Amino acid sequence: MTDTIAEHAAHDLKAGTPLVEMEGVGKSYGAIRALEGINLTVNAGEVACVLGDNGAGKSTLIKIISGLHGHTEGTLRVDGQERKFSSPRESLDAGIATVYQDLAVVGLMEVWRNFFLGSEIRKGKYPMAPLDIKAMREVADAELQKMGIVVKDINQPIGTLSGGQRQCVAIARAVYFGARVLILDEPTAALGVKQSGVVLKYTAAARDAGLGVVFITHNPHHAYLVGDHFIILKLGRRVLDKKRSEVSLEELTTEMAGGQELAELSHELKR
Amino acid sequence: MSSSVAAKPSTAPPAAPAGRAERSLVSRVLGRPEIGALAAAIVIFAFFFAVAEPFRTLPALATVLYASSTIGIVAVGVALLMIGGEFDLSAGVAVTTAALASAMICYQFSLNMWVGVVVSLLIALAVGCLNGYLVMRTGIPSFLITLSTFFILQGINLGVTKLVTGTVATPNTSAIDGFASAKAVFASDIDLGFITLKVTVLWWLLFVAVGTWLLLRTRTGNWITAVGGNQASARAVGVPVRATKIGLFMGVSFLAWFLGMHLLFNFSTVQAGLGVGNEFIYIIAAVVGGALLTGGYGSAVGSALGAFIFGMTTQGIVYAGWDPNWFRAFLGVMLLLAVLVNLYIKNYAAQRR
Numbered sequence: 001m002t003d004t005i006a007e008h009a010a011h012d013l014k015a016g017t018p019l020v021e022m023e024g025v026g027k028s029y030g031a032i033r034a035l036e037g038i039n040l041t042v043n044a045g046e047v048a049c050v051l052g053d054n055g056a057g058k059s060t061l062i063k064i065i066s067g068l069h070g071h072t073e074g075t076l077r078v079d080g081q082e083r084k085f086s087s088p089r090e091s092l093d094a095g096i097a098t099v100y101q102d103l104a105v106v107g108l109m110e111v112w113r114n115f116f117l118g119s120e121i122r123k124g125k126y127p128m129a130p131l132d133i134k135a136m137r138e139v140a141d142a143e144l145q146k147m148g149i150v151v152k153d154i155n156q157p158i159g160t161l162s163g164g165q166r167q168c169v170a171i172a173r174a175v176y177f178g179a180r181v182l183i184l185d186e187p188t189a190a191l192g193v194k195q196s197g198v199v200l201k202y203t204a205a206a207r208d209a210g211l212g213v214v215f216i217t218h219n220p221h222h223a224y225l226v227g228d229h230f231i232i233l234k235l236g237r238r239v240l241d242k243k244r245s246e247v248s249l250e251e252l253t254t255e256m257a258g259g260q261e262l263a264e265l266s267h268e269l270k271r
Numbered sequence: 272m273s274s275s276v277a278a279k280p281s282t283a284p285p286a287a288p289a290g291r292a293e294r295s296l297v298s299r300v301l302g303r304p305e306i307g308a309l310a311a312a313i314v315i316f317a318f319f320f321a322v323a324e325p326f327r328t329l330p331a332l333a334t335v336l337y338a339s340s341t342i343g344i345v346a347v348g349v350a351l352l353m354i355g356g357e358f359d360l361s362a363g364v365a366v367t368t369a370a371l372a373s374a375m376i377c378y379q380f381s382l383n384m385w386v387g388v389v390v391s392l393l394i395a396l397a398v399g400c401l402n403g404y405l406v407m408r409t410g411i412p413s414f415l416i417t418l419s420t421f422f423i424l425q426g427i428n429l430g431v432t433k434l435v436t437g438t439v440a441t442p443n444t445s446a447i448d449g450f451a452s453a454k455a456v457f458a459s460d461i462d463l464g465f466i467t468l469k470v471t472v473l474w475w476l477l478f479v480a481v482g483t484w485l486l487l488r489t490r491t492g493n494w495i496t497a498v499g500g501n502q503a504s505a506r507a508v509g510v511p512v513r514a515t516k517i518g519l520f521m522g523v524s525f526l527a528w529f530l531g532m533h534l535l536f537n538f539s540t541v542q543a544g545l546g547v548g549n550e551f552i553y554i555i556a557a558v559v560g561g562a563l564l565t566g567g568y569g570s571a572v573g574s575a576l577g578a579f580i581f582g583m584t585t586q587g588i589v590y591a592g593w594d595p596n597w598f599r600a601f602l603g604v605m606l607l608l609a610v611l612v613n614l615y616i617k618n619y620a621a622q623r624r
Binding site for chain 2: 068108116133
């Protein structure tokens with residue numbers, strides 16, 4: 001499955017080049033500050049892990065990078081140029097693809113239609129040009145098989161696949177469309193151990209092919225397996241920001257479980 | 272990343288691994304949205320064919336098809352709109368609005384009929400655009416937005432007509448320049464040798480064909496299904512949700528305008544109160560044809576079958592010599608059955624296999 005990524009990954013990627021840089025980025029929804037003062041750099045060939053509990057601001061962070069919501073403070077630079085995305089299309093065109101935990105696919109549409117949704121192959125450039133359905137079926141089928149996803153029929157509704165398979169279709173789609181930055185929103189949250197493994201291997205393969213990966217999770221064990229850089233968010237603020245060499249799994253786990261607060265709680269509940 | 276992807280040279284796909292089988296024919300046929308409507312259409316046709324002798328003639332078939340076409344033309348647009356996850360309750364009175372506008376503008380200003388045809392098209396498209404824009408801009412359910420439009424148009428239809436003509440109908444327009452050529456396009460009879468059909472039947476079939484092609488064979492169709500099936504997901508992969516939905520509302524307006532033109536040139540005069548209640552007939556035709564009320568699933572051919580079922584029933588009841596009041600009861604029963612069948616089909620389609 002590494003071939004798939006190497007084949008489609010952009011070839012101008014040099015490991016260590018910053019692809020996305022955030023400086024002091026924040027987002028307010030009216031009077032509520034969902035996120036503030038976030039500094040995050042996503043380098044080519046590296047996995048940046050964003051960890052945090054529910055409501056920590058992980059989703060808001062992704063929505064800013066993927067163009068669903070604009071940021072209200074700070075600067076976001078993509079390939080060195082300052083940007084503020086106003087639609088997911090702009091973000092996609094900048095080479096940033098996002099795989100969402102819950103809204104990755106349209107359940108009642110066929111697998112191949114989902115694979116190409118928003119980037120359909122057409123038999124021409126004119127406005128009502130027909131779809132090249134045969135090509136799309138073949139490509140989708142071949143790409144999924146390379147990833148080890150065997151669907152009974154590429155024409156079946158994607159809702160008939162398992163959760164892990166749907167997640168993998170969404171990742172394969174993002175990589176196939178030449179993403180340079182891949183944002184994975186809780187990709188392992190709903191998966192079993194074996195299927196989580198598949199997704200993690202695929203994440204590592206994307207990193208090795210030179211993509212910049214943002215891996216969002218609340219599972220420090222999964223993060224530590226693939227991450228180069230770790231950021232922990234709590235209530236919209238950064239509470240930890242360390243490179244892999246500066247942090248241990250224990251430290252991540254403790255910090256995720258609540259850190260100082262947990263220690264105080266354990267003192268309080270001591271029997 | 273480029274949005275248009277060149278087709279890769281197709282390397283021979285790897286041999287299908289074991290355990291990979293084509294879905295069976297039965298499974299694929301039962302997965303089609305319009306299958307319930309097709310079965311119902313056949314049963315109802317057979318029923319009236321058996322009980323009503325006048326139903327068996329070709330002229331009767333032409334009448335049935337004509338009645339079906341006047342429902343089916345707008346129902347195609349309504350079905351696509353419902354697949355896109357929205358409603359339009361203003362479609363019924365919008366038909367009348369288009370016809371009234373066209374008739375009164377030409378009569379009052381002594382203009383060629385074709386000017387009225389074009390101006391009323393612009394009015395209809397503006398109404399559709401406004402419906403779509405308001406739904407997308409405010410996030411208020413289209414049910415409420417178009418319910419408002421429905422009342423507004425109904426009031427305008429009656430109020431303006433009364434104001435301009437002093438009655439609740441337009442003057443006879445048949446003497447106006449361009450009437451004959453417009454009638455040829457919108458309301459002529461086509462003699463096929465063995466049967467004489469109203470031209471609306473052919474237009475209806477054309478619109479159904481275009482709708483089906485649009486839905487299944489174009490990028491726009493992919494987007495329509497996606498915005499109805501999962502709007503957030505569609506938006507996230509770059510589908511222009513707002514443009515797609517506004518386009519759908521304008522499509523319904525266009526078809527409503529078309530039917531309005533037919534009514535005007537068929538009867539030469541238009542009653543201002545017409546069209547109320549028809550919006551539900553269009554929706555029912557779409558639902559009977561397999562469109563899900565929640566969006567994301569349905570077909571244009573299904574809406575045609577739904578319209579055909581109603582055409583057969585309205586005419587069939589007359590041919591059988593029954594009290595036409597039974598039609599409404601039948602409408603309710605059909606809708607209930609259709610919803611049940613749809614529920615079953617949706618569950619079947621979404622089942623893990």
